[in-house]
Amino acid sequence: MQNELDNRLFDKYPKIFRNPHTVLTQTCIWGFEIDNGWYNIVDKLCNNIQRHIDWGRKERARALRFNRALKRAIAGDRTSITNLYFDNRAVSTDHWISNRINKQIQNAEYREVPEIVQQVVAIQVKEKFGTLRFYYSGGDEFVAGLVDMAESMSGVTCERCGTPGELRGRGWIKTLCEQHAPVDQ
Numbered sequence: 001m002q003n004e005l006d007n008r009l010f011d012k013y014p015k016i017f018r019n020p021h022t023v024l025t026q027t028c029i030w031g032f033e034i035d036n037g038w039y040n041i042v043d044k045l046c047n048n049i050q051r052h053i054d055w056g057r058k059e060r061a062r063a064l065r066f067n068r069a070l071k072r073a074i075a076g077d078r079t080s081i082t083n084l085y086f087d088n089r090a091v092s093t094d095h096w097i098s099n100r101i102n103k104q105i106q107n108a109e110y111r112e113v114p115e116i117v118q119q120v121v122a123i124q125v126k127e128k129f130g131t132l133r134f135y136y137s138g139g140d141e142f143v144a145g146l147v148d149m150a151e152s153m154s155g156v157t158c159e160r161c162g163t164p165g166e167l168r169g170r171g172w173i174k175t176l177c178e179q180h181a182p183v184d185q
Contacts, residue, residue, distance in 0.1 A: 001032045005039050013046040015053075016122050016136075033126035037162040038154055041132060042125060045150040049120050049143055056117045063111040073105045117143070130173035131155045 009032070010017045032042070118138035126133050132154035134147050158165030158177035165177040176182075 001034055001036050001039060005036060006032055009039075009042060009046065012043070013050060015119055016046050016050060018121055033124075034132060035127070035159040037157060037159045037165075038127075038132055040162055041150050041153050041157060042134070045134065045146055046122075048146050049139070052142055052146070053117050053119060053139075056114055060114045060116060063113045067110045067113065070105070070108055070110060073108075115140075127154075127159060127174075130167045130169070130175045 034042070117140045120136050120138040120143055122134065122136050124133070124135040132151050134150060136143075136147070139147075155167060155175055156164060157175060158180055159175050160180045161177060163177045163179075165175045165180075167173055168176050168181050
């Protein structure tokens with residue numbers, strides 16, 4: 001890819017592409033070995049990966065906060081659970097609200113705390129056998145599915161311009177559209 005597009009991805013996803021401008025032995029990724037046509041695939045892949053990781057961490061924090069508040073509420077401290085149920089708004093302590101909170105506490109269950117999804121760090125992004133390869137560490141099954149989908153999308157996307165394409169070639173296989181396909185095929 002062009003350096004401009006490389007740098008755009010490095011700047012947009014600093015957690016995935018750590019230290020791209022350091023010495024090869026100190027970095028996980030040293031650039032992209034793909035043409036410009038797959039920029040959007042890699043961009044959307046990284047966007048979805050980072051959103052999934054960030055969302056999972058927020059959900060984990062919410063569940064932990066709720067479970068701590070519920071534990072305190074069961075022990076008799078209704079303040080923290082009241083704040084969670086009413087989004088920290090000022091709530092009067094009238095009888096109706098008190099009864100509602102007591103019923104919710106009696107029926108409440110602890111929330112399941114999601115596992116931490118390790119931050120995805122790209123190791124290499126390249127073309128191999130005409131399709132995208134995204135090598136990484138971290139993630140979970142959902143991230144693996146995202147990567148599989150991106151890699152399969154590259155097999156029908158011209159690696160030069162990003163329009164619909166197909167695998168072409170006998171020796172060196174590339175995914176190209178009609179416009180960029182060699183004449184002899």
